[in-house]
Amino acid sequence: MADPKREELQVKEKKAILAAVISPSSHINKEQALDELRGLVETAGVKVVGTLVQSREHPHPATCLGKGKLAELKQMVKHVDAELIVFDNNLSPSQGRNIEEETGTVIVDRSELILDIFATHAKTYEAKLQVELAQLLYFRPRLKRLWTHLERIEGGVGAGRGPGEKQLETDRRLLDKRVSELKRKLSEVERRRERTVSHRFEHLTVSLVGYTNAGKSTLMNALTGADVYIADKLFATLDTRTRRWELPNWGEILLSDTVGFVRDLPHHLVASFRSTLEEARQADLLLHVVDSSNPEVEHHIKTVYQVLDEIGIDHQDAILVFNKTDKIEDRSKLDVLRLKYDNAISVSAVSGEGLDRLTQTVIDRLASGYAIVEIDTPVGNGKLLSQLEDHSLILSREYSSDDSRVTLQARIARRFLPLLKLNEETELKIQGEEETFVADRVPEETVNKL
Numbered sequence: 001m002a003d004p005k006r007e008e009l010q011v012k013e014k015k016a017i018l019a020a021v022i023s024p025s026s027h028i029n030k031e032q033a034l035d036e037l038r039g040l041v042e043t044a045g046v047k048v049v050g051t052l053v054q055s056r057e058h059p060h061p062a063t064c065l066g067k068g069k070l071a072e073l074k075q076m077v078k079h080v081d082a083e084l085i086v087f088d089n090n091l092s093p094s095q096g097r098n099i100e101e102e103t104g105t106v107i108v109d110r111s112e113l114i115l116d117i118f119a120t121h122a123k124t125y126e127a128k129l130q131v132e133l134a135q136l137l138y139f140r141p142r143l144k145r146l147w148t149h150l151e152r153i154e155g156g157v158g159a160g161r162g163p164g165e166k167q168l169e170t171d172r173r174l175l176d177k178r179v180s181e182l183k184r185k186l187s188e189v190e191r192r193r194e195r196t197v198s199h200r201f202e203h204l205t206v207s208l209v210g211y212t213n214a215g216k217s218t219l220m221n222a223l224t225g226a227d228v229y230i231a232d233k234l235f236a237t238l239d240t241r242t243r244r245w246e247l248p249n250w251g252e253i254l255l256s257d258t259v260g261f262v263r264d265l266p267h268h269l270v271a272s273f274r275s276t277l278e279e280a281r282q283a284d285l286l287l288h289v290v291d292s293s294n295p296e297v298e299h300h301i302k303t304v305y306q307v308l309d310e311i312g313i314d315h316q317d318a319i320l321v322f323n324k325t326d327k328i329e330d331r332s333k334l335d336v337l338r339l340k341y342d343n344a345i346s347v348s349a350v351s352g353e354g355l356d357r358l359t360q361t362v363i364d365r366l367a368s369g370y371a372i373v374e375i376d377t378p379v380g381n382g383k384l385l386s387q388l389e390d391h392s393l394i395l396s397r398e399y400s401s402d403d404s405r406v407t408l409q410a411r412i413a414r415r416f417l418p419l420l421k422l423n424e425e426t427e428l429k430i431q432g433e434e435e436t437f438v439a440d441r442v443p444e445e446t447v448n449k450l
């Protein structure tokens with residue numbers, strides 16, 4: 001298939017009009033809606049040359065905008081010479097087709113725009129598969145519109161069943177075949193990922209999440225220093241956006257970057273990115289990066305909270321990071337924000353301000369969930385030893401002179417303590433705490449000690 005959607009969405013450097021129908025009762029006001037859309041459109045490399053907003057209880061079923069507004073839009077297209085109209089609403093296939101026919105201009109709706117941005121930004125094999133799948137699922141019911149559009153520009157509008165109609169059937173078949181192929185490839189990738197998870201037990205993982213353009217990748221570079229991907233080193237199948245991060249007095253952990261979030265993510269996209277965001281869900285700690293210089297900052301925070309909730313991550317557990325403090329001229333604005341979100345850390349990934357404090361906070365948070373234990377046990381205690389291999393980071397190992405006993409120092413998540421298989425001949429001591437546990441299970445209370 002000659003991938004018509006790609007041509008259609010080659011929107012780089014084009015001139016666009018932004019349009020939206022907003023219900024008077026919506027919590028999003030006119031300015032907010034278009035500001036965000038403008039940000040997205042500019043991210044896609046499109047120039048905004050005009051805007052049009054209609055306040056309407058419900059979008060018109062056939063054309064989204066009402067008749068009068070649609071005529072106004074048509075005039076505006078001529079006047080500003082727009083090549084593209086971007087709707088903040090998501091349009092049904094027929095709405096898109098109707099507006100396209102009426103205005104003679106390419107129409108892109110919110111989901112298409114986001115899909116396009118994701119497609120441009122997808123770097124890893126898996127992300128590329130995910131975006132392509134989401135795009136195909138989104139475009140399948142809209143193929144007819146694409147062909148109508150192509151026929152119109154070629155001037156080849158035939159009566160009745162034109163070449164587009166036949167082409168349409170062929171395209172649908174090819175598209176369905178490709179969809180199955182993508183699903184198969186994705187499940188292969190997922191299976192491979194599952195196999196690597198056990199290797200990652202020893203490494204704590206911190207994930208960066210946040211609104212698009214918040215500065216996650218910049219922060220990742222600033223924190224990890226070296227610009228080295230670890231993909232072809234230890235974990236061959238790891239996503240290439242995971243890097244080693246050396247924490248002072250703690251050791252090495254993994255820091256991973258994730259896709260940026262936006263309001264109203266197309267649901268196909270959320271579904272197919274679930275597995276990528278699975279990384280974030282499995283992380284030991286999340287850093288929620290925010291562009292604190294953006295006037296929409298609070299909306300961005302809310303959006304990220306929503307997406308996190310949607311994929312089953314408790315947003316309360318994330319450390320909020322106010323980035324780009326160097327860009328804020330009026331510091332009192334930052335103070336107001338900090339009062340509202342009192343646990344946030346202010347940093348600038350560019351100037352380096354606040355990074356030490358962030359690092360220390362990460363160490364403290366990681367440490368609070370972990371204990372250093374010293375365990376003395378017979379070498380024959382295979383159950384316990386294999387538990388420790390799987391669920392702790394072994395810091396040192398010493399054998400008695402007759403090789404019958406082993407003393408291990410290990411860092412272990414407190415939630416694993418009560419699960420350890422101790423026996424009469426085993427002694428466990430938690431560093432910094434008085435009690436020594438022999439034979440008994442470590443009681444549940446120790447989990448919440450700190």
Ligand SMILES: Nc1nc2c(ncn2[C@@H]2O[C@H](COP(=O)(O)OP(=O)(O)OP(=O)(O)O)[C@@H](O)[C@H]2O)c(=O)[nH]1
Pocket residue numbers: 210211212213214215216217218219259260261323324325326327347348349350351
């Ligand atoms: N002034 C300033 N600019 C920053 C800072 N951090 C990031 N930026 C800029 O913000 C822009 C976006 O940064 P990225 O690191 O790509 O943002 P991201 O969150 O990874 O974005 P996505 O990958 O699109 O989700 C870039 O132009 C950065 O140079 C900062 O602390 N100060």
Ligand SMILES: [Mg+2]
Pocket residue numbers: 216217218257
């Ligand atoms: Mg990034």
